[in-house]
Amino acid sequence: MALRIHHIVLDCVDASRVATFWSEVLGRDVLPDASADAAFIGAGEAGEPGWLFFSVPEPKTAKNRMHVDFESADRDAEVERLLALGATRVADHDEWDTRWTVLQDPEGNEFCVSQRPAGD
Structure with missing residues (x-):
């Protein structure tokens, strides 16, 4: 199962x-x-x-050991929407043929938004 x-x-x-x-x-x-x-x-x-x-x-005190990854056809627009909702940008990455942004929610829980490859 x-x-x-x-x-x-x-x-x-x-x-x-x-x-x-x-x-x-x-x-x-x-x-x-x-x-x-x-x-x-x-x-x-x-x-x-x-x-x-x-x-x-207790508040969050360290980096998450597990987090959620999201995918978007327009990462930049989605990141801007999330920042307007109260997310905080942590870092932008471009590795392994993938572009992604690490963000935090209002209490510091990390999550990522990646760019969906063209044609997917």
């Missing part, structure tokens, strides 16, 4: 704030049963996993 991703989970100091940011990033609503300790974005139409946000007392 193969595994499939069920949820992407982020620990955060302010679950509501971080869930609202990711709701805008993903274009999906935060479900109304959110509490002060947790928030949830439901699964996407194309089978994308749901996202859970849990409040924890």
